[in-house]
Amino acid sequence: MPSWELELAAKENGYSAVCGCDEAGAGPLAGRVYAAAVILPEGLELPGLDDSKKLSEKCRELLYDQIAAQAVAWAIAWVEPEEIDEINILNSRIKAMQMAVDSLSPQAEFALVDGNRDHGDRYAVKTPHKLIVKGDGLSVSIAAASVMAKVSRDRYMVEMAGLYPNYEFERHKGYGTKRHYELLQEFGPCPIHRRSFLKKL
Secondary structure, eight states: OOBSHHHHHHHHTTOSSEEEEEEEOSSOSBSOEEEEEEEOOTTOOOTTOOOGGGSOHHHHHHHHHHHHHHOSEEEEEEEOHHHHHHHOHHHHHHHHHHHHHHTOSSOOSEEEEESSOOBOSSOBOOSSEEEETTGGGTBHHHHHHHHHHHHHHHHHHHHHHHHOGGGOHHHHTTOOOHHHHHHHHHHOOOTTBOGGGOTTO
16 A cells, blocks of 8 residues: 655655656557646545555545645646657656646655656656656555546546547547457547557557
8 A cells, every 4th residue: 555655755865845746548549648746745644545546436536536635736747649659658658747747836846756767768757756666556645646647537538538439438548448449440540549559450
């Protein structure tokens, strides 16, 4: 379960404003990649908080509202599918995460970043930071960011389902499920599909 250990360690090193940062939607065949950055009040307890992938949709939605109401600061950023095709998904993830951190008010002095990559060939995390592999299961701030990013992206994909009803985005959120591939074979890609992800077609 996520704890405050990593945030407290950063504060012991002299950083007072520590954010968690995570992204959602690196793998799907369609839609934006999202990132979130969150600064929580020290010691805040959010019952049920965990890696967003382990939580039910109902639980994520509930936590989203609690985090939005109680965070010191939170921000969401994204990169559009056309740009993902242009700069690749790694650069897009890094760009979105740095944009989210930059959008925080008050600003973060230090970021705990989920994953093992902090730069591509075109973008890098510039804020002082520490990479945490599987951080969304270790840090409360990263777990909070994972929830904010996942819920924001899921809501966007439901909106896209209204624009492009042939693809059932509300069901699979753009991921490469068997059904999604069947619909792609039938209808071809739509404007929000990542062309660079569709090599199998």
